[in-house]
Amino acid sequence: MTDFSMLGLNPGLLAALERMGLKTPTPIQARGIPPIMDGRDLLGLAQTGTGKTLAFGLPILHALSGLPRPAPKTARALILAPTRELVNQIADTLGQLVDGGHLSVVRIVGGASINRQSDRLARGCDVLVATPGRLIDLLDRSAVSLAQVRMLVLDEADQMLDLGFIHALRKIARFLPEERQTLLFSATMPKQMAEIADTYLTRPVKVQVSPPGKAADKxxxxxxxxxxxxxxxxxxxxxxxxxxxxxxxxxxxxxxxxxxxxxxxxxxxxxxxxxxxxxxxxxxxxxxxxxxxxxxxxxxxxxxxxxxxxxxxxxxxxxxxxxxxxxxxxxxxxxxxxxxxxxxxxxxxxxxxxxxxxxxxxxxxxxxxxxxxxxxxxxADAARAKAKETRMQAQRQRSGRGGARPHGAGKPDDAKPAAGTPVGQKPRKPRVHPALAEAFAEEHRPSGAARNRRRRKAGQRRD
CATH class of the missing domain: 3.40.50.300 (P-loop containing nucleotide triphosphate hydrolases)
Structure with missing residues (x-):
């Protein structure tokens, strides 16, 4: 496949690709786009930087072109990605492809005004690009319906596993129709990926353009x-x-x-x-x-x-x-x-x-x-052991065990030991993977407006 025109894309998308200076599809695009356009589920494995966004973005926009406007609070295609930056990258790329056309792309991420996002979704959209946490927040508010989703994309699915999003994906799946096309893209294929693939994909076509874990040759x-x-x-x-x-x-x-x-x-x-x-x-x-x-x-x-x-x-x-x-x-x-x-x-x-x-x-x-x-x-062994002990000591200090208890960290009057904890022994604080903690914090961090409202309320209480 030496030219995008050989993929059967509509003229509007070909013109957009020409404006972007793109003429030749990458291997993941050349091998992935045809089965997607045939309506097949797909498991795409390719290293980062190989053009996965266009591999799923082009056939999605091709399939949605010519359809009437979406109903309010609905989306026809849903793309889930683990981080805000990746959501923004995908939305920006799709935005270039639909520039001047009638298709709409809406991005949903944490840390931004959820009310503004609800307003944008009220009009309905063709393609919704979202992080899982913020999407669940909007689903809980009934700000969006996924009942009309025809195409679902899980991008960087292996990182979703790393960041603990598997439970969020299961919750989102309950809002999706069973009759849909699902595309799963990943740079690596850890063992846990089989669970996601078995859950979301039906007789998928597997396209792998580089061995898992292989970096770009250049x-x-x-x-x-x-x-x-x-x-x-x-x-x-x-x-x-x-x-x-x-x-x-x-x-x-x-x-x-x-x-x-x-x-x-x-x-x-x-x-x-x-x-x-x-x-x-x-x-x-x-x-x-x-x-x-x-x-x-x-x-x-x-x-x-x-x-x-x-x-x-x-x-x-x-x-x-x-x-x-x-x-x-x-x-x-x-x-x-x-x-x-x-x-x-x-x-x-x-x-x-x-x-x-x-x-x-x-x-x-x-x-x-x-x-x-x-x-x-x-x-190396001695240094690693020392680093581990330093981390454990820092964790003990943060949790109030070992050394002076931080100001304000006293145990509340109604605190009770966890079930199964021996009398007189403090319950162990569950360990949280740092990447999961950071991802959760960034997904659920309030917007700037919300933080300002909290500060004003706090100031009124002090007054």
Whole structure:
């Protein structure tokens, strides 16, 4: 398949593709679009940056073209994605394809005004692009009906599993009609994916254009072994060599990302950060400035690892290696977009040697060493044990166990031990995966207007 015109798309979509400068479909598009247009369910496996959005977006818009206006509070196609950034990327791409046409695309994410979103949905839409948490909020309000959905897309389904969205997907499924076409796209295929595929897909066509865990061929991967305390200065040295080129830096935690961005700012870099503690407006402004070249360095967490579609990112730095090896593939996939070349450098401290080995096992290739030397097993084991103890101590302090209890953290008068907890023993606080906690927080964070109303009420109570 050498040309989009060979796929049978309507003239309006072909004209939009020409305006966007796109002529030749990528492998996932060439192999995925025909069965979708034939009405088949599809399981699409392709690495990030290979054009999955158009692979499902084009046949959806083709199928919906020519239909009358949707009924109020309804949608004809539903696309679910795990993060705000990915929802915005998908909606922006579809918006370019329908520009000037009669089809409507509505995006729904947390952190924005739910009342405004309800107003937009009141008119009905052809394509609804949403994060699961905010969609459930709107379903609970009866602000939208999914009874007319003809096509369902689960994009980056493996990350939905990582972030704990499986229960949200089950709840949403109860609002969907049984007679529908379902498309599931993912960069990797973990074992738990079979549950989603069996639940949502009916005799699907499987299209796989790259082995699971394989990074784009044009990404030059490298690792620099460096102690944790020396990473910031090493990053400064790398960034200094290409101040006029865009670089994306990944940190493991929200606090770490913000701290690193502030440090780089004091060193004179044009930098911004994006993570779950940022409001939707802050994140959008940071991304817009990064795309426009107003800032050259963007520091991000894994929540943003898949939703950033910025073609001209030349460099990706893993300031801290992810503890989920699949996330490494998604992180470095932010460069070498749309056939371009890119470079990804990982900083590996002694405590991260096991993470590096897991990444190399997943990708089935050794990462080229460009600095330092691999840490000895004894040093790596000791550093990892120390890091684990530090995290556990921090968790104990946050929960009020061990050391002084934080102000305001006293046990309420009516507090009771959990069922099954021995008398005299404090119930254990359930552990929450950091990525899940961040995803939940960003999905359910109130909008700026809601936060202002809460502040005003708090001020009235104090008065």
């Amino acid at each position: 990404i030059e991967q490298a690792v620099h072994f460096v102690s944790q305390g020396d990473k910031a200065k090493l990053l400064e040295e790398y960034l200094d060599t290409h101040r006029d080129e865009s670089a994306l830096v990944f940190a493991r935690t929200k606090h770490g990302a913000e701290k690193l961005a502030r440090l780089l700012d004091t060193w004179g870099f044009a930098v911004a950060s994006i993570h779950g503690n940022k409001s939707q407006g802050q994140r959008e402004r940071a991304l817009a400035a990064f795309r426009a070249g107003e800032i050259r360095v963007l520091v991000a967490t894994d929540v943003a690892a898949r939703g950033l579609d910025i073609p001209l990112v030349e460099h990706v730095y893993n300031f801290e290696l992810p503890n989920v090896p699949e996330n490494y593939v998604h992180r470095i996939g932010r460069t070498a977009r749309a056939g371009r070349a890119g470079r990804a450098v990982a900083f590996c401290s002694p405590a991260e040697m096991a993470d590096l080995r897991a990444i190399e096992a997943l990708t089935r290739q050794s990462v080229t060493v460009i600095g330092g030397a691999p840490w000895a097993d004894s040093l």
